[in-house]
Amino acid sequence: MSIQIFTRACLCAGVIALCAGATSPAAPAQQDPDRTTVSFSDPSRPGSLHLALLTGNIVVKGADVKDVTIETHARHADTQHGPGRWRFHGPERPDEDPEEESRGLHRLTQQPALNVEEQDNRMSITVPGFNHPADLEIQVPRRTNLELSTVNGGDIHVEGVEGELEVSNVNGAITLTAVGGSVVAHTVNGKVTAALARVSAQKPMAFSSLNGAIDLTLPSATKANLKLQTDNGSAFTDFDLHTLPQSSASVAEDTRQSGGRYRLNVNKVIYGTINGGGPDIEVRTFNGNIYVRKAS
């Protein structure tokens, strides 16, 4: 144990003490406690919202507003550990507490902390802490670009937002309702449901899952080149799909000239155009059906 280590420890302590001082509460209680409103620096241009959660649901709704309003919901304390479905509030389950020392005590629901940073119309939201699931409900101006992700115990739902939407989940579903613009949506375990009211011309899109169906609804006049692929499932559509020859999906690899081998990969990919073709839309899952629907 050297003295230099001591001094560093001491410095760390000092820094921590400073940080603690900086975050001590002195804020005027003007805002609704669970609700936070933050403005984009230039509301005349579409802003972009970035949110990466580790555990929790994300709901984003577009509205005729200029500011972003963030509501945080703590999950009821007894659902913060252990498997099962998360819920906002529910009856206590005293058998769920694993800690010896805390037996017989009420576990209080912790208010999730929230950090929001805004620069050049890019707003970034973070929720610190690994063990505190937070469910966020966010209202944004209708024209906003979104980059949303969560990992555990949460679904992502976006409604009425138009822009470049990039949505990623791991253990949960993605649902996009009445959205517009271009979409890239990916999850690992969950269904992807997307209903687009408007589609940006010339913007490629992708919808994918590993374990889950993909249900995509497009405006009936959408011009696109579709690339549909499901390994264990079927693809359905009510669009008039002009399929392209399957051979285009096959990839030949010939290295015989240089002492190698010939390899032909035949992909289970359906290529086709709707309304004469347009930008690429890739729809892909491993386990699950694919539905491409015409909006009524």
Add this chain to the structure above:
Amino acid sequence: MKTAIRAALVCAAALASVNTTHAEDHTEHSSMKQTLHFAGAGPHTLELRAITGSIRVEASNGPDVEMVVDRTVIADTEEALRDADREVILNTSDNAATVGGIVRERYQPSCGEQFHDGPWYRSEPRYEVRLDFTVRVPADTRLQLCTINDGKVTVKGTRGEFSVRSVNGPITMTDITGSGEAVTVNGPVQVSFVSAPQAASSFKTINGDVVVSFPDGLAADLRMKSLNGGLYTDFDVQALPAEALHTAQKRGGMLIYRTSGFTAVRVGNGGPGLTLQTLNGDVRVLRRAK
């Protein structure tokens, strides 16, 4: 207060001192006992600032402060042992409203002090010096205790205000009364009150649990926070509105908003604000066993 302490006695003037030296491993252990007398108008305060070593304070019935300091030096060489004797000293202060001691090392600021000006890098000292304090104080004594390494702090039965700080070590306060702060970085903070604090108090650590027990009938507003742990209590509590968003600060072109992340609850009819906070650990607010 500082000048008073600086002008105070040096450890060498101890009333009683026992030395044992083991030449083979260059370890030296000595123990000194000193009685410190309060003088002047209160509040009478015990101030101890150590660098390496524990602090143990217990309430007694006597009017004076009885301080025992166990000093252990481990050195590479005999010469380093002598250096340590010269370079690490205890300045004590006596006959004042504030009595106690401050450990001074040649290169190291004492607990709670700013770093010296001068080069950051220097040669390693070839010794380690540890001073463990065991102190008996009048129960009403106000406590200002601070240590850094191996800094276990134990307090028992006192009734005065307290400021107890450590960096690497647990803080345990048993059967106390009064208000103040108990803050460490690495180690749990455990405090049991005989009667609830009448003024705002805080109990904080970074790595460890914060466990504080109060008698029945507690009336207080609790602010609690744990980044990677839970908040528990067996008191009946009533949620207070979450704290508002911490207002923006501007850094470069970036606007930053932060919430405090504290969970606020009221016990009984509410009262002084008690802050309990850890990063890695649980916060437990307990009803004291009768």
